[in-house]
Amino acid sequence: MLKRSAILASTAAAAAFGFMGLTATPAQAIDNVTCRDGAGYTEIFNEKRHCFANAGRADVWITNVYEIRANNNNITIWYRYGTGGIAQTQLNKNQNWTNINPRITVEDIQIH
Structure with a gap:
């Protein structure tokens, strides 16, 4: 009986260790934050101002x-014009992409 208990205990410990080894680390996630002038957040403008930190x-639409x-x-965005294919561009710190015409749909954003 003692041998069986020891086997069960070691099996449980191995299973617990295995789960600990498979636990994912928290993913880095962009936050959609309240916009504040001078805060340095990434900003995307349409009818309103969207800010990210x-x-x-993140998948966005x-x-x-x-x-x-x-x-x-430093950011990368994935976007499309109208019903066209997806494209991507990078903007470095303090760069702006202004007067976008025709206007685009932003589908993904990555902050590096």
């Missing part, structure tokens, strides 16, 4: 975009 990548400001971040 922290490194990571922001239509009718006419301006993007990287501010204190």
Whole structure:
């Protein structure tokens, strides 16, 4: 009986260790934050101003975009014009993409 208990205990310990080894680390996630002038957040403009902070990548769907400001971040955005294919561009810290015409739909954003 003692041998069986020891086997069960070691099996349980191995299973617990295995689960600990498979536990994912928290993903870096962009936060959609309240816009504040001078805060340095990445900003995307359409009928309103959308602001993002922290490194990571996020799926978004922001239509009718006419301006993007990287501010204190290096960013990559994935976008499309109308029903066309997806394209991507990078903006480095303090770069702006202004007067976007025709306007675009931003589908993904990554802050590096």
